[in-house]
Amino acid sequence: xxxxxxxxxxxxxxxxxxxxxxxxxxxxxxxxxxxxxxxxxxxxxxxxxxxxxxxxxxxxxxxxxxxxxxxxxxxxxxxxxxxxxxxxxxxxxxxxxxxxxxxxxxxxxxxxxxxxxxxxxxxxxxxxxxxxxxxxxxxxxxxxxxxxxxxxxxxxxxxxxxxxxxxxxxxxxxxxxxxxxxxxxxxxxxxxxxxxxxxxxxxxxxxxxxxxxxxxxxxxxxxxxxxxxxxxxxxxxxxxxxxxxxxxxxxxxxxxxxxxxxxxxxxxxxxxxxxxxxxxxxxxxxxxxxxxxxxxxxxxxxxxxxxxxxxxxxxxxxxxxxxxxxxxxxxxxxxxxxxxxxxxxxxxxxxxxxxxxxxxxxxxxxxxxxxxxxxxxxxxxxxxxxxxxxxxxxxxxxxxxxxxxxxxxxxxxxxxxxxxxxxxxxxxxxxxxxxxxxxxxxxxxx
Amino acid sequence: xxxxxxxxxxxxxxxxxxxxxxxxxxxxxxxxxxxxxxxxxxxxxxxxxxxxxxxxxxxxxxxxxxxxxxxxxxxxxxxxxxxxxxxxxxxxxxxxxxxxxxxxxxxxxxxxxxxxxxxxxxxxxxxxxxxxxxxxxxxxxxxxxxxxxxxxxxxxxxxxxxxxxxxxxxxxxxxxxxxxxxxxxxxxxxxxxxxxxxxxxxxxxxxxxxxxxxxxxxxxxxxxxxxxxxxxxxxxxxxxxxxxxxxxxxxxxxxxxxxxxxxxxxxxxxxxxxxxxxxxxxxxxxxxxxxxxxxxxx
Numbered sequence: 001x002x003x004x005x006x007x008x009x010x011x012x013x014x015x016x017x018x019x020x021x022x023x024x025x026x027x028x029x030x031x032x033x034x035x036x037x038x039x040x041x042x043x044x045x046x047x048x049x050x051x052x053x054x055x056x057x058x059x060x061x062x063x064x065x066x067x068x069x070x071x072x073x074x075x076x077x078x079x080x081x082x083x084x085x086x087x088x089x090x091x092x093x094x095x096x097x098x099x100x101x102x103x104x105x106x107x108x109x110x111x112x113x114x115x116x117x118x119x120x121x122x123x124x125x126x127x128x129x130x131x132x133x134x135x136x137x138x139x140x141x142x143x144x145x146x147x148x149x150x151x152x153x154x155x156x157x158x159x160x161x162x163x164x165x166x167x168x169x170x171x172x173x174x175x176x177x178x179x180x181x182x183x184x185x186x187x188x189x190x191x192x193x194x195x196x197x198x199x200x201x202x203x204x205x206x207x208x209x210x211x212x213x214x215x216x217x218x219x220x221x222x223x224x225x226x227x228x229x230x231x232x233x234x235x236x237x238x239x240x241x242x243x244x245x246x247x248x249x250x251x252x253x254x255x256x257x258x259x260x261x262x263x264x265x266x267x268x269x270x271x272x273x274x275x276x277x278x279x280x281x282x283x284x285x286x287x288x289x290x291x292x293x294x295x296x297x298x299x300x301x302x303x304x305x306x307x308x309x310x311x312x313x314x315x316x317x318x319x320x321x322x323x324x325x326x327x328x329x330x331x332x333x334x335x336x337x338x339x340x341x342x343x344x345x346x347x348x349x350x351x352x353x354x355x356x357x358x359x360x361x362x363x364x365x366x367x368x369x370x371x372x373x374x375x376x377x378x379x380x381x382x383x384x385x386x387x388x389x390x391x392x393x394x395x396x397x398x399x400x401x402x403x404x405x406x407x408x409x410x411x412x413x414x415x416x417x418x419x420x421x422x423x424x425x426x427x428x429x430x431x432x433x434x435x436x437x438x439x440x441x442x443x444x445x446x
Numbered sequence: 447x448x449x450x451x452x453x454x455x456x457x458x459x460x461x462x463x464x465x466x467x468x469x470x471x472x473x474x475x476x477x478x479x480x481x482x483x484x485x486x487x488x489x490x491x492x493x494x495x496x497x498x499x500x501x502x503x504x505x506x507x508x509x510x511x512x513x514x515x516x517x518x519x520x521x522x523x524x525x526x527x528x529x530x531x532x533x534x535x536x537x538x539x540x541x542x543x544x545x546x547x548x549x550x551x552x553x554x555x556x557x558x559x560x561x562x563x564x565x566x567x568x569x570x571x572x573x574x575x576x577x578x579x580x581x582x583x584x585x586x587x588x589x590x591x592x593x594x595x596x597x598x599x600x601x602x603x604x605x606x607x608x609x610x611x612x613x614x615x616x617x618x619x620x621x622x623x624x625x626x627x628x629x630x631x632x633x634x635x636x637x638x639x640x641x642x643x644x645x646x647x648x649x650x651x652x653x654x655x656x657x658x659x660x661x662x663x664x665x666x667x668x669x670x671x672x673x674x675x676x677x678x679x680x681x682x683x684x685x686x687x688x689x690x691x692x693x694x695x696x697x698x699x700x701x702x703x704x705x706x707x708x709x710x711x712x713x714x715x716x717x718x719x720x721x722x723x724x725x726x727x728x729x730x731x732x733x734x735x736x737x738x739x740x741x742x743x744x
């Protein structure tokens with residue numbers, strides 16, 4: 001989905017947003033929880049499990065604030081953004097909006113979202129414990145803070161440990177991180193002959209933005225510079241060649257299988273169904289993949305590891321954030337409830353315990369450590385948190401321009417598909433990728 | 447010289463038997479082929495039915511077609527979506543909207559169609575062309591202006607944007623369908639009513655509407671199906687979870703963004719949600735047949 005706004009910000013909405021921010025900046029101290037009364041709308045995306053957890057947290061908040069009602073608005077991921085876009089054009093967005101750093105730039109304007117810096121500065125919004133790099137993921141292109149992150153998400157390599165053990169038993173050297181991209185490719189080549197008939201060593205990630213980004217960043221380049229493409233043609237050519245070599249050697253899927261394996265649903269993946277050794281997925285899916293694997297391939301364990309490192313030894317992984325923003329249309333009397341709700345969601349231990357890092361590792365390191373050490377936490381969730389803690393210092397969060405993630409997905413898909421199906425050479429594919437991506441970014445930034 | 451042809455009755459009977467056997471064989475082969483094709487077409491539905499009746503963990507794990515373990519757990523868990531939200535509420539919401547949409551479309555579209563089909567007034571063909579033109583407008587063109595309009599009059603998060611336009615002859619397709627049908631009705635029936643002194647309303651209500659039963663039944667069926675399946679409008683206009691409808695709620699079982707999905711609950715509730723469409727279609731089929739049989743035109 002490409003989200004664009006044509007309407008210019010209205011003076012009235014800008015002034016009202018600024019006035020609310022200034023009014024709150026003058027407030028001496030955060031409003032006590034027991035003083036809260038009223039109603040706010042809160043929107044989020046997710047499936048049945050996340051909805052249930054979110055509902056429990058809302059109930060807890062309402063119990064602690066008897067005069068408050070949180071009106072629930074939730075939807076599936078793609079429709080969620082479509083609805084928010086339409087709501088925003090009518091200045092009818094919810095007061096508290098679940099936001100993601102990859103989509104933030106599209107909405108990060110004072111007439112849509114309320115700038116939060118003043119509320120943080122005067123202590124109304126409590127961001128204690130949230131690392132500065134994570135907090136900065138909530139900033140828009142204008143430098144204003146528009147979202148308070150509550151969860152950090154990332155993509156990693158997910159693999160079948162049983163297949164690895166079998167490979168090692170057949171003489172394959174186990175691989176230890178940090179490994180380079182070439183070392184990782186050689187590992188896949190070695191594993192391939194030991195796999196069951198029909199299985200491939202890796203999902204073909206040539207068309208995956210979440211694998212291309214670590215490739216670019218681990219080679220010392222940026223993905224974007226504002227709304228400009230910042231990576232080089234050589235890097236894109238090398239990326240296509242990397243996957244074409246593996247494909248021609250039979251280590252990864254054919255173009256047809258690559259496209260059919262592209263579903264975001266865990267249940268349809270080759271990895272979960274025992275047809276693949278490794279893929280790239282967000283680690284918060286580890287539990288779901290393990291559940292499906294348990295039924296298809298009992299005894300197999302799925303694990304995660306970081307992407308390979310580049311020549312400078314850094315991993316180049318992107319760290320994205322999910323958080324809560326406040327709609328610029330939020331009425332002054334609702335704002336204390338919205339800020340209290342954000343504080344509750346990001347800082348409350350019980351709320352964090354219910355959510356269990358369901359939509360990214362909880363942003364406050366102490367809460368993440370507590371979850372990892374809790375004996376009741378699922379082992380897959382513990383691993384999710386541990387890997388985050390392993391790579392957080394060397395990861396490089398990407399600043400996504402407006403429409404950037406969708407543009408990258410569309411253009412990389414098209415370019416690599418054309419290369420894999422033999423319609424373009426890697427060089428032509430790289431040229432197409434760069435020109436189409438830049439064109440889409442320019443359109444979205446107008 | 448012509449020679450008389452003689453026929454051996456035994457040979458004739460044998461030939462007749464052979465032809466009969468061939469016919470039966472062909473019929474059998476054709477039926478076998480059709481049944482095989484039907485099975486191929488229905489396979490996803492049959493697979494979904496059996497998947498809804500097996501434990502969640504076995505849906506993608508058990509490769510067998512018939513479940514090893516049978517359970518109704520998916521129906522129980524699926525019906526209780528989360529928190530206090532159940533499909534009981536979603537069905538009530540969907541049925542209220544569908545019922546009002548059907549009533550609205552039947553009344554308003556038939557009145558507009560009667561005017562276009564049987565009355566003479568200035569600008570009739572121009573207005574008819576504009577009405578047809580609205581069918582060609584993509585939904586994306588209308589979406590934002592409509593939303594802002596309904597927002598400004600305070601109708602967002604109510605069912606009003608979904609049902610009130612139906613009472614204002616909003617669906618040009620159904621108007622066109624009924625216009626075409628009403629034009630085919632013999633004008634003598636209406637002229638007889640005119641001689642008896644019937645007003646426009648009486649001619650519409652007592653003559654045209656009863657004769658238009660097939661078109662009305664078709665409109666009712668398609669309005670129900672379109673409204674019941676309408677995901678996007680209901681997503682946009684009904685934001686509060688208490689007001690969610692069935693198609694919107696069905697999307698909340700899967701989470702492509704990384705969270706856990708519940709395929710068992712989804713399959714069970716999809717299965718249940720097919721029921722009203724199927725039932726309404728079967729019931730309306732009888733109405734359709736009855737309408738054709740009683741309209742007095744053959």
